[in-house]
Amino acid sequence: MTVRTEVIIVHGLWFGSWAMASLARKLEAAGLVCRRYSYATTGDGLDQHAAGLRQFVARSPAKTVHFVAHSLGGLVTLRMLRMYHRVAPGRIVLLGSPLGGSVTARKAAKVPGSEKLLGDIRSALHRGYGRIPPDRDTGMIAGARGIGLGLLVGGVGGPGDGTVALRETHMPGLADHITLPVTHTGMLYSREVARQAAYFLRSGGFEHGPAC
Numbered sequence: 001m002t003v004r005t006e007v008i009i010v011h012g013l014w015f016g017s018w019a020m021a022s023l024a025r026k027l028e029a030a031g032l033v034c035r036r037y038s039y040a041t042t043g044d045g046l047d048q049h050a051a052g053l054r055q056f057v058a059r060s061p062a063k064t065v066h067f068v069a070h071s072l073g074g075l076v077t078l079r080m081l082r083m084y085h086r087v088a089p090g091r092i093v094l095l096g097s098p099l100g101g102s103v104t105a106r107k108a109a110k111v112p113g114s115e116k117l118l119g120d121i122r123s124a125l126h127r128g129y130g131r132i133p134p135d136r137d138t139g140m141i142a143g144a145r146g147i148g149l150g151l152l153v154g155g156v157g158g159p160g161d162g163t164v165a166l167r168e169t170h171m172p173g174l175a176d177h178i179t180l181p182v183t184h185t186g187m188l189y190s191r192e193v194a195r196q197a198a199y200f201l202r203s204g205g206f207e208h209g210p211a212c
Contacts, residue, residue: 006062007034012071013041026194046124050080066090066201075129092138093197098164099171101128132173137204142169143182178206
């Protein structure tokens with residue numbers, strides 16, 4: 001059977017595709033066909049990760065290709081779409097991606113051994129990546145439960161998901177933005193996050209209301 005629409009799921013820093021299995025199952029239960037991309041997050045820079053993602057996407061036979069990307073994975077996805085233009089149309093859902101750069105990463109850079117901890121991706125995390133594709137609906141799901149890595153380095157500088165500050169998830173060009181009561185890692189296991197992601201991929205917007 002030919003797949004007409006596919007969702008590419010991209011993990012974040014220090015994770016692998018295994019970390020996205022729960023989210024993939026929830027999206028598949030909602031009727032979406034998913035593939036998970038895996039890459040060595042600290043082993044290369046943003047451009048190299050973007051090139052690897054492009055090769056992965058190129059193997060899709062689908063006419064419509066959506067992306068659901070967590071944290072650093074969002075920066076990789078946005079960079080890939082800027083570097084390579086012949087990618088099937090679709091929508092993007094970002095999960096806690098630090099578009100405005102990561103305070104946590106900049107603070108962590110002062111910790112001894114951080115060069116090995118963050119590797120070649122360190123500069124991208126410091127700067128962020130705020131170029132939203134003008135031809136793709138892009139939505140952001142941000143977390144508001146502040147428990148995470150940021151606590152170990154002095155906080156994220158305001159409300160956030162414990163690793164990424166809410167203000168770091170806002171950027172002109174986003175089609176929609178929603179904040180849910182989840183942590184940075186917890187959003188990967190949240191039924192509501194998966195439901196909202198599926199809703200956005202189908203409609204181009206999130207379902208704002210009492211349930212949110």
